Amino acid sequence: MPRLFQPNKAKPITPVFNVADLGNGEAEITLYGEVMEESPKDYWSGESLDGVYISVQEFNEKLDSIKDASHITVHLNSCGGDLFAGLAIHNVLKALPATITVKVEGIAASAASVIACAGDEVVVMPGSIFMVHSAAAFLFGYYNSADLTTMCSQIDACNKSIVNVYAAKTGRDIAELSELVEAETWLIGDEIVDAGFADTLDESSTSTTEVDEDGEGIVTNGLHHDVSAFHNLPTARIAAAMKAGRPDTDKVTTEVEGDNPAAADAHISAAPPQAAEKEGEDMDYESLTLDNLRAERPDLIREVENAAATAERERIAAIDGIAASVPADMVEDAKYANPMDAAQLALAAMQRDAQARAAYVADAKEDEDDSGAEDVPAAPEPSEEEDEEAKAKAEVADAIAYVKKIGA
Structure with a gap:
């Protein structure tokens, strides 16, 4: 299936997928995680696998609880996933009678950027990340040229649908947007507004990002995303945005290996706010939760989870x-x-x-x-008659034997 790979409030939103009716016509949808048709299940047991997922199935099931809302705020932090699932969620949001405000609280990449464009108003922060790229398909098996030609046609159709969604939001030329998609374009903060994908830059809020040392993952607002399938992750620009948006700039570090600027760029990282607040303080173990630990030490959590999975x-x-x-x-x-x-x-x-x-x-x-x-005896005992007959036969046999002996 073609696939686009994969809030700030005073108190960060727990990274989950949730729908909530706030009353007075207000509702909110929290979309943190990977976009999928349905949440993955264990092949053998059928039980849901651990992870943070945005599934179309669950989205549609929960949406009924806020169908009467007049204004819906969507808190978005996702690196994308299944394109068809992203398009489905986008179309459902666009069809709602409510006014939709999408807040990019971290990253809206790939299929999640399609969802973001459903907002009547899209709000980003100085550290928010937005990424567009062309669709890709995973192939496994043997295919002839006709099969591959058909697959290419399907991917081209997916790219057209993506660009059409972007054009409807930005009002920009199709050809220009197609170039952005083909180039895998990353935008940060006010760049998202300048490109037309967002309407408002909320400078009063912050969005934090930490880049893994290997460059294959990022943590936005405490949620880890796999970006190993992407090519142009702007680690230097992300770090610069984090540094410009936070007073504790000493938390942004650059480790330079020799004179190689690319190596320096690959090691730029920014500590999340929870870690900065805890630095130099004794940890309150009584209030420690898995969510807090996941936000403060995502590398440790990933290491433990990977070891457990292995x-x-x-x-x-x-x-x-x-x-x-x-x-x-x-x-x-x-x-x-x-x-x-x-x-x-x-x-x-x-x-x-x-x-x-x-x-x-x-x-x-x-x-x-x-x-x-x-x-029960091993053999039946003979009756008296049988015993007498046996004795008579024995006497006759003895007599015969004696006569034969004398005659001899």
Whole structure:
């Protein structure tokens, strides 16, 4: 499927996807995360996977609760995702009778930039990031030239729909916008307004961004985004915007490797406000939550999550390795319901087998005792008549043998 890869208030909004009726005709929608048709689920268990997602399915389900609102504020912080999902959300927002205000509280990139353009008013901050680029498709398998030609036509159609959305918002020429899309254009702060994608620059609010050292991820307002698929991430301009918009400019650092300006640009980062506030202070562990830790130490959270995911994959693979010798119900239970590793599963299977054998022997002994087999003789004893006849036959045989002996 063609894919566009992937608020500030006084108190930052928790990075979630949510719809809320505030009363008096006011409502808000929080769109933090990856844009998808539906939230991903575990292939085996069917359970929803952990993550921050904006799904069309859930969006439509929740939207009914604010259908009577006259003004809706959309808090947006997303690096994009599925183009078709982004277009669907954009079209639904445009069709609402309410006036829509979109606040880019971090980043609106790729498919999320399409969603942003649904706003009657789009508000950005000095540190807000906006990115447009052409659609891309992930291919897996074997394709002939006709298949690829069809795919190219589909991608071209997607690009036309993207540019049409941008043109409707900005009023700019289609050809000019197409050049921006093809070039993967990044805009920051007032550049977004100058380009026509936003209407208002809110200088009273801030949007913070931290760039990973490897340049493959950014953290905007506490939410991590994977930007490894993009090509022109403007790390130097992002850092400059962070430095210009914050009084604690010493938190913006540049690590220069030799005389290579590109290396310096790749290592520019800005600390999020939560980390700046905590620096030099003792951490209040009683008030520490996962969300706070995720905002303050996204690198640590990612490291822990990646390690946990790797360990889980290895655990499942090890269980699959011994699954042929273990009952299927125990394998399923060990994977999901009552998680255990392969060694624990093997021991549990041996214990269960031993218990089954012991139960079989006990049942067989009980059946034997109940049958009365011990009281049954090995062979039936002869009756008195049979005994007398046997004695007579024996005497006759002895007599015959004696006569033969004498005759001899």
